[in-house]
Amino acid sequence: MTRLHVVSGKGGTGKTTVAAALALALAAEGKRTLLVEVEGRQGIAQLFETEALPYEERKIAVAPGGGEVYALAIDAERALLDYLQMFYKLGSAGRALKKLGAIDFATTIAPGLRDVLLTGKACEAVRRKDRSGSFVYDHVVMDAPPTGRVTRFLNVNDEVAGLARIGPIHNQAQAVMRVLKSPETAVHLVTLLEEMPVQETVDGIAELRAANLPVGGVVVNMVRPGILDEAAVEAAANGRRTAVAGALAHALERTGSGSAVEPPVGPLLEQAREHTERLALEQQGRAEIAKLDLPAYELELLGDGVDLAGLYRMARELRKQGFL
Known part of the structure; x- marks a missing residue:
């Protein structure tokens, strides 16, 4: 032990x-x-x-x-x-x-x-x-x-x-x-x-x-934590603005933020793009850690x-x- x-x-x-x-x-x-x-x-x-x-x-x-x-x-x-x-x-x-x-x-x-x-x-x-x-x-x-x-x-x-x-x-x-x-x-x-x-x-x-x-x-x-679901991440990575905008609008609507004001889709789309880039880098990091063949643990x-x-x-x- x-x-x-x-x-x-x-x-x-x-x-x-x-x-x-x-x-x-x-x-x-x-x-x-x-x-x-x-x-x-x-x-x-x-x-x-x-x-x-x-x-x-x-x-x-x-x-x-x-x-x-x-x-x-x-x-x-x-x-x-x-x-x-x-x-x-x-x-x-x-x-x-x-x-x-x-x-x-x-x-x-x-x-x-x-x-x-x-x-x-x-x-x-x-x-x-x-x-x-x-x-x-x-x-x-x-x-x-x-x-x-x-x-x-x-x-x-x-x-x-x-x-x-x-x-x-x-x-x-x-x-x-x-x-x-x-x-x-x-x-x-x-x-x-x-x-x-x-x-x-x-x-x-x-x-x-x-x-x-x-x-x-x-x-x-x-x-x-991840913010977008897999479909939205894929859409943002591939530059599909309509799909990402729809996902963001749906997320805002569920929280009640989208009913009163028009969501600032442009800045949110830019954040979605940055988010997907970060997720890609994190996945690369996880892949490198996995190659070490050691127990790995994650803390949020x-x-x-x-x-x-x-x-x-x-x-x-x-x-x-x-x-x-």
Whole structure:
């Protein structure tokens, strides 16, 4: 069973929103999920309408069926202090280094070190057990860096294990990669039905597969509903103005808009043409996604923006489509 869900996507596709909705979906029916943020943007706190998250695991939502969602904004400096204490028993020395600015210096000049600490903390949460031997969290969802950086981000511990041949650093790096490359992990990519996000998704999945990282599914976000029926779309695509005008007039009449005033058919026809062009591009995007041979899920565009109620709605839709 997949326990670590890594969610990535091109900027602007709504990956943080999807990660939050997925955490709610996975926490349903009494499960406990940890939602992890690694980029320091406090996007999770904004979505759940709560104060900025500290470096601690804090309950932020209750899912249907009594499940709980906890959240953690991982801070690289604090994660390094945890690492020093866990493997070298240098808790007090680590705090002294922090006061001197050495911790901040180390994590700033070595971005690879930051990624090691961030992935390591997330994997520690996946492996953590309570006194009875049960996992503390049924699922961990990571709001990961964008598609163009996610493969290197996840694969950084492979490089570290190669550099440090022996010792606790080598062992820790290998332990993290055992989690990230196991069936317990799945990397999901979020996209839109637009040319650039779809192409970046295709390229990102190719990179993940080349690095032997487990790919999960593709979430197509912000899908806009169709306005015209198939006959009207075909007529607009073929330039049959009379048929399209009739379909638009009928639609307006059904809503009561066409009885009082003459509908502005010209502008509506232009919108119908643009709509058909968009539908054609979306179908091309779906065809490219289908070639990936991966599970694909679609979430509709929420016209009023995403609030807490919208997150629960998205979570229900993910469960309905079998994203578990």
